[in-house]
Amino acid sequence: MATFDVAALRQAYGGRPVLALDALTVREGARLAVVGPNGAGKSTLLRLLAFVDTPAAGTIALEGKRIASGAARRGARLRVTMVEQRPYLFRGSVLENVAYGLRARGVSRAAAAVRAREALARLRLKELAGRDARALSDGEVQRVAVARALAVEPVAVLLDEPVSGADRAAHHALFAALAEEQARRPLTIVFASHLLEDAYRWADDLLALHLGQPSPVTPENLFRVDLPGGSAMQEVQVGPLTLEVVTDRTGPATLAIPPEEIVLSTASLHSSARNVLRGRIVRVAEHGAAVRVTLDAGIELVALITRKSFDEMGLAIGGTAFASFKSVAVRVF
């Protein structure tokens, strides 16, 4: 059975539409990554799936049951929990925070404390139990908030940018703990991220959002531009760079450069590719037999190349590389 079934979902703030999602099914036990740049509607979607906000239109079904009334939403909130991008810990101890959801479900103080300690232990946070929640580091706050959300054993947990601000090791530990939790019991995980590499590494399904709508392309190498018009071959300003793009459109638009269309080389290529950018490799993420290489060329560009090419070229973080792509490879929408 699907954990979430979304149909014709719409959300608007102050009359301004911020999310339009015609259909989405999240199966039980899935790890869905919702990716997109800031303002894409990721948090909006998570708050709707958490039944904290009410949609302007459309329906969400939880485990096959449509959740429409206020009472149904309250009931649904007992089975789904959300961790905010910047989680809020209540005044008091870490243990009191983690026990909060259990207390809200009528669990006795003593039993809630035992289960809260267990939840902390699963996140390897046992030693924080007695600490003042306001005296934690950002990374600790994030993990305590995840422990707090998992302590009530929800059917689904929604994580909004769960690793922003945290270091890579904390990042790894968090996702490893979530994987352990999933191995222990049925749990659906939906997480929002602006880093696609996290999505590829941790998710088994992906929803790309752009300006509140499902995006036909992944949110890597997306740039908001102003097309000058005038001819089909246009020179477009993207940050400090000028790219050559083939399009008839003018005015505001979004450019997408598919990562698999970018050729990386150690020297500048003389080829039919109209765009050649020199940059420094800032991130490398393995993705099966492929490697996603992020190049800082004044703008950040992600290129998808094979592991073999990566090794043969001797590429490494901090090294210089050239990214080449044809102007017809740049998608405009």
Add this chain to the structure above:
Amino acid sequence: MSGPGGEVAGIALLSLRIALIATVIACLLGVPLGFFLGWTRFAGRRVLLALLNTALALPTVVIGLLIYLLLARRGPLGALGLLYTWQAIVVAEIVLALPIATALSAAAIQAVDPRVRRTALTLGAGTLRTAWTVALEARFAILAGVAVAFGRVLSEVGAALMVGGNVRFQTRTLTTAITLATSQGQFGFAVALGLILLALALTVSVIIQLLQGHGDV
């Protein structure tokens, strides 16, 4: 009590009693009302808040006059026979403290991080527990409002004079006694009473600070 020392102690105790009773009653009414105004959204809420903020600047002599007219023998509540009793001063001080307790509580609730409500909700809290959680997060700011109300009531003189009448051994408070001593040229006595008033205010302020503990207000 006998002797000037006894009289001063009686005046100080009466001032404290009036201020405590008036503050407690005003806060019992004002804090929940402020919570309601800060928490809920309804038509006319902004107007109410604006009126409330105006009431913060209500001159105490106007309050005194209002309560005097209400409690005067021919007034609507004249039958109660409260005019020129310390209870009449309590009534006037409640009217003074109520807008303070309400407005500052409303502001304290409005200032609570919106994530508190969302977090309580997503963790499965019902409406009451969510409201209670928000109130707990605002408790230090609310307590600061209570302290302001108490300070204002303790130091008030106009209304206390008008509805209490500054009757010796009955309705004479520290502030009305200071007014009288000053008008009679007993400046040393007035200053001594003033110092007692300051000491009382300081003591209550320290107690509230201690209650707030490590609260970041």
